[in-house]
Amino acid sequence: MSRHVLITGASRGIGAAVANHFVAQGDVVVALSRSGDAPEGCAMSLSVDVASSASVAGAVKTAIDAHGPVDVLVANAGITRDGLAMRMSDEQWRDVLSTNLDGAFYSARAVLSSMIRARSGRIVFMGSVSPFYGVPGQANYAAAKAGMVGLARSLAREVASRGITVNVIAPGFIDTEMTAGLGATSDDMTALIPMGRMGTTADIAAIVGFVASDAAGYLTGQVIAVDGGLAMGL
Numbered sequence: 001m002s003r004h005v006l007i008t009g010a011s012r013g014i015g016a017a018v019a020n021h022f023v024a025q026g027d028v029v030v031a032l033s034r035s036g037d038a039p040e041g042c043a044m045s046l047s048v049d050v051a052s053s054a055s056v057a058g059a060v061k062t063a064i065d066a067h068g069p070v071d072v073l074v075a076n077a078g079i080t081r082d083g084l085a086m087r088m089s090d091e092q093w094r095d096v097l098s099t100n101l102d103g104a105f106y107s108a109r110a111v112l113s114s115m116i117r118a119r120s121g122r123i124v125f126m127g128s129v130s131p132f133y134g135v136p137g138q139a140n141y142a143a144a145k146a147g148m149v150g151l152a153r154s155l156a157r158e159v160a161s162r163g164i165t166v167n168v169i170a171p172g173f174i175d176t177e178m179t180a181g182l183g184a185t186s187d188d189m190t191a192l193i194p195m196g197r198m199g200t201t202a203d204i205a206a207i208v209g210f211v212a213s214d215a216a217g218y219l220t221g222q223v224i225a226v227d228g229g230l231a232m233g234l
């Protein structure tokens, strides 16, 4: 049976690959992003700023009015505004916290009542290995992604009895626009990955697909690193 899958940050990169995965399964995919772009086959695409509670609430209402209760949320939208902590501006700090952490919370909160009524649901947050590994220049990003783990685990306990699972996927170093243009840093990072390559967006989409599947009904409150071994043991 096809499910209603809502994905934030679905216009490109990991979110677009996740959208393609669910579209290929025959699911009804609603893609949210600032640009409103979406991969082919999505049932609906909406322009939203996840850092705005009202924007997220409005988009989720539109999606539910059109396609019914949300079965799967993939809260994936994210940005980087890198800089050494000593020189990081208030704006760099706030922008990343607002989009990456506030946005994840607003998205989850907006779908919860429909999932609770349905007594089932899958919430998948797109985290990162960065809070476990520590990345110079990414204090804002790592803090936001660490906060996401606390959000996910608290939420997981709140809604487990309603048949809703909440998990975090923690990608390592994935080939997208976010990591493009890192030049020599990219080679240095790749050298640290036991599997010897950057991850692909399809590597991440496959694991998101599993976590959102019926087969993963007993998996909740977990952080699943998909990183070619980069952060193993952390």
Ligand code: NDP
Pocket: 008, 009, 010, 011, 012, 013, 014, 015, 032, 033, 034, 035, 036, 037, 048, 049, 050, 051, 076, 077, 078, 079, 099, 126, 127, 128, 129, 170, 171, 172, 173, 174, 175, 176, 177, 178, 179
């Ligand atoms: P991209 O930069 O390729 O894509 C980011 C996506 O987020 C775009 O669809 C963008 O769409 C959307 N987005 C950004 N800000 C907002 C906003 N305020 N409101 C709505 N949508 C927004 O990034 P990736 O695909 O690489 O990353 C996706 C997720 O995976 C992020 O959360 C990132 O932190 C995480 N991640 C990525 C890793 C990597 O190595 N690439 C590693 C670990 C985690 P638009 O511009 O149209 O708004």
